[in-house]
Amino acid sequence: MGRLIATRLGLMVPTFVVITAITFAVAHLAPGDPLQLADEEQASAAVVEAARRELGLERPLGQRYLTWLGRLARLDLGASVVDRAPVTERVREALPRTVLVSGLALLVSVLASVFVGAQLAARHERRWARVVSAALTLASGVPSFWVAVMALLLLATPRGVELFPLQGLSSGPGAGVLDLAWHLVLPVLCLAWPTTAMLTRFVRDGVSKSLEQDYVRAALARGLDARRVLWRHALPNALVPVVTVIGLHLPHVVAGSVVIERVFGVSGMGLLAFEAIGTRDYPVVMGVAAVMAAVTLASMLVTDVLSAFIDPRLRLPGSAP
Amino acid sequence: MSARLGAAVIALWVALALGADLLASDLPIAVRVDGRTYLAPLWTRPAALQAETQPGLRRRAEWMIGTLVEFGPRQTLATTGTTRTDAPPFAPDARHWLGSDDIGRDVFARLVHGARVTLLIALGVVLLSSLLGVTLGALAGWKGGVVDLLLSRALEIASTFPTIFFLIVVVAALRTPSLTAVVLVLALTRWPEPARLMRAEVLRLKGLDFVLAARALGASEARILVRHLVPNALAPVIVSSTFAVGSAVLLESALSFLGLGVAPPTASWGELLQQAHRSLVTPGAWWLALFPGLAIASLVLATQAVGKGLERRFDVRR
Numbered sequence: 001m002g003r004l005i006a007t008r009l010g011l012m013v014p015t016f017v018v019i020t021a022i023t024f025a026v027a028h029l030a031p032g033d034p035l036q037l038a039d040e041e042q043a044s045a046a047v048v049e050a051a052r053r054e055l056g057l058e059r060p061l062g063q064r065y066l067t068w069l070g071r072l073a074r075l076d077l078g079a080s081v082v083d084r085a086p087v088t089e090r091v092r093e094a095l096p097r098t099v100l101v102s103g104l105a106l107l108v109s110v111l112a113s114v115f116v117g118a119q120l121a122a123r124h125e126r127r128w129a130r131v132v133s134a135a136l137t138l139a140s141g142v143p144s145f146w147v148a149v150m151a152l153l154l155l156a157t158p159r160g161v162e163l164f165p166l167q168g169l170s171s172g173p174g175a176g177v178l179d180l181a182w183h184l185v186l187p188v189l190c191l192a193w194p195t196t197a198m199l200t201r202f203v204r205d206g207v208s209k210s211l212e213q214d215y216v217r218a219a220l221a222r223g224l225d226a227r228r229v230l231w232r233h234a235l236p237n238a239l240v241p242v243v244t245v246i247g248l249h250l251p252h253v254v255a256g257s258v259v260i261e262r263v264f265g266v267s268g269m270g271l272l273a274f275e276a277i278g279t280r281d282y283p284v285v286m287g288v289a290a291v292m293a294a295v296t297l298a299s300m301l302v303t304d305v306l307s308a309f310i311d312p313r314l315r316l317p318g319s320a321p
Numbered sequence: 322m323s324a325r326l327g328a329a330v331i332a333l334w335v336a337l338a339l340g341a342d343l344l345a346s347d348l349p350i351a352v353r354v355d356g357r358t359y360l361a362p363l364w365t366r367p368a369a370l371q372a373e374t375q376p377g378l379r380r381r382a383e384w385m386i387g388t389l390v391e392f393g394p395r396q397t398l399a400t401t402g403t404t405r406t407d408a409p410p411f412a413p414d415a416r417h418w419l420g421s422d423d424i425g426r427d428v429f430a431r432l433v434h435g436a437r438v439t440l441l442i443a444l445g446v447v448l449l450s451s452l453l454g455v456t457l458g459a460l461a462g463w464k465g466g467v468v469d470l471l472l473s474r475a476l477e478i479a480s481t482f483p484t485i486f487f488l489i490v491v492v493a494a495l496r497t498p499s500l501t502a503v504v505l506v507l508a509l510t511r512w513p514e515p516a517r518l519m520r521a522e523v524l525r526l527k528g529l530d531f532v533l534a535a536r537a538l539g540a541s542e543a544r545i546l547v548r549h550l551v552p553n554a555l556a557p558v559i560v561s562s563t564f565a566v567g568s569a570v571l572l573e574s575a576l577s578f579l580g581l582g583v584a585p586p587t588a589s590w591g592e593l594l595q596q597a598h599r600s601l602v603t604p605g606a607w608w609l610a611l612f613p614g615l616a617i618a619s620l621v622l623a624t625q626a627v628g629k630g631l632e633r634r635f636d637v638r639r
Binding site for chain 1: 322477478480481482483484485486487489490491492493494567571574575578579581594597598607610611613614617618619621622625
């Protein structure tokens with residue numbers, strides 16, 4: 001297991017460097033820099049030149065990237081060009097919100113899809129199972145941000161029922177956990193939406209395939225309870241590919257969180273990056289992109305290790321999926 | 322949805338997108354006014370009609386063939402010449418079939434014109450990324466060795482790429498992205514899938530007898546790859562590309578929804594939903610959110626249905 005983690009980590013570091021290098025290059029090769037926006041407000045040439053030198057914008061790109069990478073190693077993401085606030089601090093405020101919303105959404109989708117998926121596979125001949133399956137297909141075609149807008153329209157505005165808050169994660173300073181939970185309901189459910197639709201169908205197909213296997217028939221023939229066969233025999237075997245699929249799906253959850261944060265005004269990483277575009281605040285944009293790349297890679301590592309934990313065959317060297 | 326119904330829905334959207342100008346425009350299809358006849362002025366945009374509107378022309382013209390809906394996608398309340406006592410957004414009625422947004426632009430007009438942008442981007446992305454993926458995947462599978470190793474590493478990196486933040490950076494760099502730029506960037510983020518499928522198929526096929534037979538007949542390496550291997554390995558790519566059209570529609574609308582898509586005032590489905598989100602501040606305009614959402618969902622479900630049909634027909638297991 002230790003060797004698996006070591007190999008995976010060895011692959012992750014170059015991946016991270018390539019991802020950030022490409023992003024860095026795109027951000028900095030583009031025509032214009034933050035000071036050109038300042039230019040439009042008629043700053044004098046000498047002032048602009050001095051500021052540019054101070055920010056290190058006159059040095060070659062490769063050098064700037066290496067400096068940035070070196071600072072990153074010391075967990076320093078630089079300072080915002082706009083208000084000189086350290087980016088690390090901004091990220092420290094925003095990241096927990098994004099992780100909270102995405103993590104809860106992932107948890108909700110996994111729990112819901114394993115439970116519902118297994119039930120659908122076991123009772124595929126029932127009418128309600130067919131209705132739910134059809135609804136899941138429908139759900140996968142409906143964009144989550146549309147669901148979010150409709151949910152706000154129906155559940156958070158005077159037009160519908162004002163059950164939930166319109167924006168943000170808190171009603172004000174000093175609000176408790178219940179208030180937070182109340183604010184989290186809609187964002188988490190809307191973010192969980194596409195993942196649940198995808199995952200439930202995946203679990204259903206996996207479980208119905210294992211239910212056809214001989215060992216299931218053997219277990220039933222030995223007189224085991226059908227429910228026990230479903231949950232203890234058929235389901236665990238179907239869960240191995242599910243963990244892999246969750247890992248591959250993580251970037252989509254991250255992407256979805258950006259949109260959901262925008263709709264619900266949750267000031268997480270997505271909204272932070274988004275607001276930084278407007279001012280071309282590259283240190284902030286780069287910082288967010290780098291941290292989110294690292295978070296995504298780390299969670300993929302976790303799912304890899306989890307797969308190996310569930311399926312011992314994956315622990316052997318040279319058998320990485 | 323059956324594959325046939327899916328194909329019909331896609332065909333309907335393509336037809337609506339192609340005929341958008343004939344369905345909803347600020348100028349008529351043909352008109353005779355002030356002693357002159359104008360044919361398809363909506364494409365030629367003659368200076369004489371520049372400031373006209375369809376309702377205005379209809380009053381003065383000897384005869385006129387109007388479009389189905391008398392509004393263009395960019396016409397606001399100020400330029401339609403409509404006088405109404407209430408303020409926009411207007412609810413759906415006989416004039417604005419699907420309602421209007423908060424500056425009086427007709428939702429139907431914007432929806433059919435937006436279909437052009439959305440479809441063009443989705444098709445462009447899928448075609449371009451498939452071309453790129455097939456080329457790279459086929460080469461890697463055929464050549465093996467260093468080429469294959471490089472591609473496999475690139476695939477691994479690309480599959481963990483946090484696309485959305487990369488797109489945010491790119492858009493920040495471009496400021497007002499053009500249609501071509503959006504297609505290029507999205508295509509760059511989707512090529513790994515066809516590449517992986519192509520590589521696997523070529524690896525599987527290249528040991529088979531028909532390749533040996535072609536070589537024995539004296540076919541060149543390039544000919545074997547292009548004429549024998551690629552056509553036989555294409556089925557999984559075609560199936561996955563069909564599904565990808567739907568995902569591209571979703572991705573494009575998510576981007577436009579964030580304001581990172583094609584620059585306004587060009588309408589696209591995601592941008593229409595962005596309007597709807599903004600109008601939530603003055604709630605009640607349900608038509609702004611409902612219709613673009615239905616359009617996106619119908620198109621995505623249709624591509625999924627067609628993809629499933631092709632999957633069964635080609636006997637491809639994903």
